[in-house]
Amino acid sequence: TTLLSADDLYKTFGATQALAGASMSVAAGEVVAVMGPSGSGKSTMLHCLAGILRPDAGRVMYRDKELSAMSDGRRSALRRSEFGFVFQFGQLVPELTCLENVALPLRLDGVRRRDAEQRARDWLERLEIDDVTTKRPGEVSGGQGQRVAVARALVTGARVVFADEPTGALDSLNGERVMRLFTAAARENGAAVVLVTHEPRVAAYSDREIVVRDGRALDLERTR
Numbered sequence: 707t708t709l710l711s712a713d714d715l716y717k718t719f720g721a722t723q724a725l726a727g728a729s730m731s732v733a734a735g736e737v738v739a740v741m742g743p744s745g746s747g748k749s750t751m752l753h754c755l756a757g758i759l760r761p762d763a764g765r766v767m768y769r770d771k772e773l774s775a776m777s778d779g780r781r782s783a784l785r786r787s788e789f790g791f792v793f794q795f796g797q798l799v800p801e802l803t804c805l806e807n808v809a810l811p812l813r814l815d816g817v818r819r820r821d822a823e824q825r826a827r828d829w830l831e832r833l834e835i836d837d838v839t840t841k842r843p844g845e846v847s848g849g850q851g852q853r854v855a856v857a858r859a860l861v862t863g864a865r866v867v868f869a870d871e872p873t874g875a876l877d878s879l880n881g882e883r884v885m886r887l888f889t890a891a892a893r894e895n896g897a898a899v900v901l902v903t904h905e906p907r908v909a910a911y912s913d914r915e916i917v918v919r920d921g922r923a924l925d926l927e928r929t930r
């Protein structure tokens with residue numbers, strides 16, 4: 707069953723047409739890789755799907771709700787409670803420890819500090835990076851920092867996880883680790899995972915590939 711879908715999206719930035727009738731969907735428990743040349747509209751589509759950017763035309767549906775028609779306040783509340791995000795360089799808060807970074811979305815949801823930090827600690831252990839607990843993001847390696855960012859995206863039990871080049875700065879071992887975490891989130895928690903990548907090796911972990919060209923999306927059913 708489809709959890710999130712984009713239907714015929716258009717978006718222009720000044721004279722640049724970033725999306726020109728792009729459509730795609732993702733189901734619960736499914737990992738979808740979005741590929742395509744630089745500048746083809748991948749990030750713009752991801753941001754529209756995630757409710758960060760409003761398309762000029764077309765609809766984004768999350769379950770039975772039209773995300774693209776919601777007020778900014780309702781969209782950000784929904785993002786916080788149902789979506790998780792991982793970007794290339796993690797975007798962790800440099801002043802907080804790794805543990806506090808993972809606990810942060812729970813704290814913003816009103817979870818008490820003790821409970822939030824316990825759940826964050828469980829995730830760090832599960833990702834085998836509990837040795838970074840008291841370190842700040844600037845004191846850990848790239849691979850560790852990216853796993854902290856993945857823990858932060860998954861700790862709230864996100865229904866949809868969005869990732870933009872999540873393995874771009876990682877060596878192949880850490881790239882594989884991160885992809886295994888995403889597939890586990892899909893298989894074990896029933897999350898839908900949408901990830902933008904230009905690496906075929908990373909896309910190979912997905913259930914389905916979407917290729918974006920000139921602001922349009924082509925859905926390639928994988929047969930394996």
Ligand code: ADP
Pocket residue numbers: 719720722723724742743744745746747748749750751
């Ligand atoms: P991709 O992720 O495939 O590299 P993007 O979605 O980032 O592509 O960009 C698609 C096109 O839209 C590009 O030509 C890009 O320069 C342009 N674009 C994207 N975001 C903006 C923005 N905020 N302002 C102006 N142009 C933008």
Ligand code: ADP
Pocket residue numbers: 844845846847848849850880
């Ligand atoms: P990973 O395989 O997780 O990327 P590395 O093999 O790169 O880890 O690093 C091994 C150890 O070196 C880590 O425990 C980390 O604490 C330390 N380290 C690596 N890179 C950095 C860095 N840029 N700043 C501080 N410590 C680092």
